[in-house]
Amino acid sequence: MKFKPANNIQDLQYFGEFGGVNPSISDSSTYTFLSAKTMFDTFEGNADGCYLYSRHSTPSNLYLGEALAAMEGTETANVTASGMGAITPVLLQLCDAGDHIVSSRTIYGGTYAFLKNFTPKLNIQTTFVDITKLDIVEASITQNTKVLYCESVSNPLLEVADIKGLAVLAKKHNLKLVVDNTFSPLSISPIKLGADVVIHSLTKFINGSSDTVGGVVCGTQTFIDELRNVNDGACMLLGSTMDSLRASSVLKNLRTLHIRMKQHSSNGAFLAEKFEQDGIKTVYPGLASHPSHKLFKSMMNEEYGFGGMLTIDVGSLEKANELMELMQHKNLGYLAVSLGFYKTLFSAPGSSTSSEIPEDEQKEMGLTDGLIRFSIGLDNDIERTYEEMKKCMIQIGIL
Numbered sequence: 001m002k003f004k005p006a007n008n009i010q011d012l013q014y015f016g017e018f019g020g021v022n023p024s025i026s027d028s029s030t031y032t033f034l035s036a037k038t039m040f041d042t043f044e045g046n047a048d049g050c051y052l053y054s055r056h057s058t059p060s061n062l063y064l065g066e067a068l069a070a071m072e073g074t075e076t077a078n079v080t081a082s083g084m085g086a087i088t089p090v091l092l093q094l095c096d097a098g099d100h101i102v103s104s105r106t107i108y109g110g111t112y113a114f115l116k117n118f119t120p121k122l123n124i125q126t127t128f129v130d131i132t133k134l135d136i137v138e139a140s141i142t143q144n145t146k147v148l149y150c151e152s153v154s155n156p157l158l159e160v161a162d163i164k165g166l167a168v169l170a171k172k173h174n175l176k177l178v179v180d181n182t183f184s185p186l187s188i189s190p191i192k193l194g195a196d197v198v199i200h201s202l203t204k205f206i207n208g209s210s211d212t213v214g215g216v217v218c219g220t221q222t223f224i225d226e227l228r229n230v231n232d233g234a235c236m237l238l239g240s241t242m243d244s245l246r247a248s249s250v251l252k253n254l255r256t257l258h259i260r261m262k263q264h265s266s267n268g269a270f271l272a273e274k275f276e277q278d279g280i281k282t283v284y285p286g287l288a289s290h291p292s293h294k295l296f297k298s299m300m301n302e303e304y305g306f307g308g309m310l311t312i313d314v315g316s317l318e319k320a321n322e323l324m325e326l327m328q329h330k331n332l333g334y335l336a337v338s339l340g341f342y343k344t345l346f347s348a349p350g351s352s353t354s355s356e357i358p359e360d361e362q363k364e365m366g367l368t369d370g371l372i373r374f375s376i377g378l379d380n381d382i383e384r385t386y387e388e389m390k391k392c393m394i395q396i397g398i399l
């Protein structure tokens, strides 16, 4: 049977304590016990259904975690205060001093900076590779490698990882395949393709209203228990805990994710095709010209499309800035980082979200000055949006 992530979310039933159609929010940081023995057992993680302290777990956080686990098809999940608050504990849990990570070189700037500048202080080394070349990935694996790390669709270059192929390598060399699926929720289900751990920044499409940061780690019960262990769990001890009020609001937004993703994707596909026809250098996984178009197609849950992210190259940073300012002025979107908002967002990654990556390395990976990253919004009339964007491009002389 086909994996149906949105159905899995919808089939969950949570009720509030008075029969409310939404679960009650647990507005407490600490919980009382009738017996001291139960308190001890709860601290040790041996009393199911009991809560001790909100950094450990809360009913609201568990509801959201279970819904995200249902979406990704994992046994369970742990929600965190941000996407980075999910990525960093996972890597620190899986690696000890002396260990090695093989990572895609085109990843979120914060993740890149963590692996490049921070983990070496703990003697955890990373080799950055072109993740689309499986032979190079395999050649980079050493005796100390513990983790293969990638994004299903990479930020900002929209390279697509061959998750099945990477999973075969991970199995062969006894590594954990960790996939950041932030750019392609619902469209790609990494666990079904063989990944071991799936991470999201909930800040982006999943929450979708640009009003909070959040993150999640989806994995096996054993791995999530390890992350939450009071003695040596990285999620527990590094303390990047989500607040219950936020967990409850993210859960409510998650329920419309399938509708939003379809709209983001169809708008993204429409604009990408038009821009490409106009002769603008456009990267979108849904375009036949994308080097990994077929690969994405072979992995995707088709009904959600190729996502809402696309890039165009307008030749120079000056032109990119000029175009973005003009589009914002015409109310076609906002000059802002982040993604997944109802409104189109655009930014020049080389000077913003990927500025952690040194210039020469940016060049090597194809991250050019004139690149604009778009997170296409939920516009009801995308044809009008296109016509207006085209006018802006003509006005600044790139069309």
Ligand SMILES: *Cc1c(COP(=O)(O)O)cnc(C)c1O
Binding pocket: 082, 083, 084, 085, 108, 110, 111, 151, 155, 180, 182, 183, 201, 202, 203, 204, 213, 214, 215
């Ligand atoms: C934004 C982002 C992150 C970091 O998430 P935060 O919620 O900002 O901490 C990680 N990975 C990707 C692909 C992202 O876009």
